[in-house]
Amino acid sequence: MIDYYEMTRDFWLINLSKQLETPTLVRIDINIPVVDGKIVENSYRLHVYADVLTLLSEYAGIVAVAHQGRKGQDDFIPLKQHWVVLRKLLPTDIDIDFIPFDKVFTEETKNRIRKLRRREVILLDNIRMLDEETSFNPSNSKFIEFFKGVIKSAVNDAIPVWHRPHTSLMALPYIAKTYVGVRSILELKTLKDVLEAKEKGVALIMGGAKLAKVNYLMKILKWAKGYTGGLPGQLLAYVDGHDLNIRNINFLKKKFKEKDFIAAKELVKKFNVKYPKDFVIVENGEKKVVSLDEIGKCNGIIYDIGPETVEWYASETEGMDIRIRAGPLGVFERGFDNGVKLTKMIAGSGLIFLGGDTTAEVSMYGLDKIIANTGGVLCVSGGSFLHGLAGEPYYSIDELIKMQKRN
Template sequence: MPYEFKNIYSNIEKRSGPIAIRFDINSPVGRNGRIAQRNGDVNLRLETNAYLLQAYSKLGPLILMAHQGRKNPPGKKPDKDFVNLLDHHLVLSNLSGIRIHFVEYSPGESWEEYSAKLVKQVKHTEPGEAVLMDNLRIWDFEKEFKPDCPYIPLFQDLGLAAYINDGLPLWHRDDASLMFGRHVAPTYIGHISMKELRTQHRILHDTGRKVMIIGGKKPKFEAIPNLVDKMDILTAGVTGILTAKLSGHEIGPRNEELLADVFKGMDKEIKLYGDLVEDYCIGYPVDFTLSQQGNFSDSNRFNVQLKDLSKPEWETYEIYDIGKETVKSYAEMINTGRYDWRIRAGPNGVYEMGFNNGIKLIEHILGTGFVALGGDTVEELQHFDLCKPIMYSDGIVLLGGGSHVEGFAGMPYPSIEDLLEHGSVS
């Protein structure tokens, strides 16, 4: 396995200086602009990382690097999840039991001004304590690593002892905070990422049968060409709607608008995926749950067959979930297919509004060999209190989502490929 690196503790304990950790604590933000802070409601990513900080803090002062949401360009609707990390700081402090200082960004502050505040705080931070930087995506240079990345001189001046990359859920990206570390200090793979990589490796190299249900609100079909020869594919979410359309079905005007918005500028990719749909048996829903914006009452939720979506009575309705027949047919196919691994990648419906047919499907197929890939799926499972039932029934819940889909597809992880090729400062 190419991702095995030296033991973190035996190597770092002989060094002095702060240790930077890039991890993923991205959490769902409520209508009040806050993340959940009560026990039982805290996002699993945030909770898991918080407990590990106590172990990492034994090695020296920690500098914690994370993002929340995404910074949309001017003119585009702001992302409700793009908030600062003040609430994350409170949760991390409460769960980890260590003292964590938060260096908050002030609106209008330049990087030079912010980094000066950070340096001052780090220099007054003792071993066993940590400093949490504010949302890294505030800074435009975070989007893509470049040789003049401002993180490099900052952490060189701080005398960084080590950099720990524990951000596997982001590994399919080349964000600056994932890529800079090897240029500054000895670089290690964190515990959560290593554990999830081992699971991914075990599944990928198992000769048993595999099936993946690809859902979610983001395009994921780019990975499917590299997956279809390794496992069977069923679709839901926006990928399921697109697959149904490319298979020759009419989906209704509101759903056409949805696809046009989600897949804007992806005509070439859709053409290639359409060819794949013709050549391979890629499953798609046979029915959907429809409703209308502004009226999600139970009396305004309808189970509609795929063949009926183009009828006039459904012109003002949109797809919000897979349908009951799809739950039944997918479950029957999976449970009679003798699959050793049943992988769930992305919600099947808009779970935030109580559309839960995707959850019903999970309840039919969980147990040994069931794997839930993280991101929105983890949030969905927590919403319906299903994480522990999955794990207690010998299933697996991974924190990485899209990064695992691309990993199963054999697509490279930029920060890891770069580290393997060039090594890190020793």
Template sequence: MTTTTFSTIDELEPEQRLLVRIDVNAPVEDGIVQDDRRFARHAETLRELLDRDHAIALLAHQGRPGEETFISLRQHADILAEHLEREVDFVPDTFGEAALAAIDCLESGDVLLLENVRMCDGELPEEDSDRKGETKLVQTLAPAFDAYVDDAYSVAHRSHASIVGFPCVMDAYAGRVMEREYTANTAIRERSFDGTVTLALGGTKAEDSIPVIERVDKTVDQFCLGGVIGELSLRAAGHDMGYDIEGTELFDHQWEAHQETIKHVLAEYGDRLHLLKDLAYEANGTRAETTVEGVTKETSYFDIGSETARRYADLVTESEAVFVKGALGVFEDERFAEGTTEVLSAIADTECFSIIGGGDTAHAIGLYGLDKDDFSRVSIAGGAYVRALSGEPLIGVEVLERPDSVSC
């Protein structure tokens, strides 16, 4: 059994003022949060802390600057309040005078959500933990609290101020989501399987997907590719795919940053990579499909094609273990959910050991009426889940560990 070397909330004295980092980053459509799965998980930690009469201020993020999902957390406070069945106050400030005044008024049993931490200078980009500990965000907020609790396992791979800065300057503990996700996901790589192990790899972030193949080389036997990595792999294989067309900015910059790695992965692991045979696109408001061979990209593709989906489902059915990282298509649009849902349904119908990773993919399970109990584990983490699977260190975990495994 995997053991942890960090302190948990079991070791906290009651009635303290706590700064708690959670991850309620969610899909957003027209400015409205579409999924509350992460809220429900963190509510378990918060209820436990409230039962011990702690006063809580929450740090969280939503989206990234420049993205449509980069919005205020005001509605997040209301969603969290529904799960906690108690009021969650919100302040449209993170570490300015308004935030500090609201924190100063906190009493036992109170919950306060601070504004989107990614709106603050110093939160991004990735930097060493010691530099993050010196940011104005950390230096201003830390003195206002007795301790810091990190419950945001899904961003434990990010060296951002709200993740790695506070443990450098104050007592830090792991919340229940952090503790349970880390223990479960780390244990995956310690399992051994006699049969085939398959990884379905999709999503929109090449930086999270491309290196995965090399990281899990010793764990996974075959890879089913979709999403951005699926198209970029076709481009590397010589097909006229994986390009931006007018009005899109999804592929070209990712190709420029990762093309050498993609080509290396195809050359090194080509016999274990299953590439797309067909793709789905929109035509006259409905789903249409085309094979990959001989096609010039003139439109956006939103899903793997039906032939590819059936082939991937067959591979899953024959596997002893299946891991999923990222959606295979734009499943939020029912016309383009076939690839993701057919593969997930095949996993659910099979007696295999299965882990579904990533908030968006987990959202698809509920959205299309699948039962999460048909999977061995549904993780709310994406990048952190893959890193734990491959044994790569998680900086957000390392800074919590004692004794001083990380120098801040």
């Protein structure tokens, strides 16, 4: 395993008044769910990074770089809505401006950056609109050319996207002295805590709408115990021979590829990953709890794990030092909250929530502060956390260490 917590110590942002200079370029991650073109405003990530920007702007003028979605997908939108929410979240004495993408790489913006002062923030538009963002080449990078000589210090605080070798992350040490950000240090410590608890018991409870990268899971499940809900839970139950009724089976076949069905079967057979014993379904407008053995006789659509599964998972994981929730276990947006009930049952020291929709779930039900105040940790990183658990490299951090040791 790669211990990035210790490897990055020399590059931690821990003395802000001495380390930050105006202007400072900060890579953050405010990539959040989008519904019908509108962002989910109560996103945990927006609140976290509003606090990060508030802290950093106390010591330097800040240029914030972030992304939203991927080209060609519905959630690929400008960051103007994010800016509006950040304006509400930041203290009134901090000014935050927004630069649309067609004006980002201009002399006008460069001059605006040069004139930045403390307690001023500029949010640049969705960096994934830049063609070179997904193909880093330092020898002819527009990103490096624009910022080099203007930016005085840089911060990589976008741990949720560290598993991608994207330009806005990789380029930072080519532009100015670069530090690992305060939020990312916290989550690296959480990652280290998990890896050190291997012998004391680690549970990974996986939900959501997709199967996490199987190559990650195969490595993690060699030492962690796996439990599923959401669509992965249905998928594993189906490949293990259970009839989920034609409506749910057809939905699974639309959502997953053939390789996912093959991988799911291996997760059950080789790694003994658990799937739900019962589900909450909606049939003819009525909510029902149905056992796994009976669901094939119904016509209802699955919306949540059932209460027996909640009790079972809680009992199985109660003696484990670490319990990781990764992905919603039901359609929490519509009031299916058995994942929340499970969370309450396994709360306390060692409970870790991974980013994205999982933290949106606890925020919606008001559990975020309760978890944080009772020994749990809410992470903004999701896929990148699993990437680290699997022992995979964080490319931009490797680049940061290499470049700054060379200098």
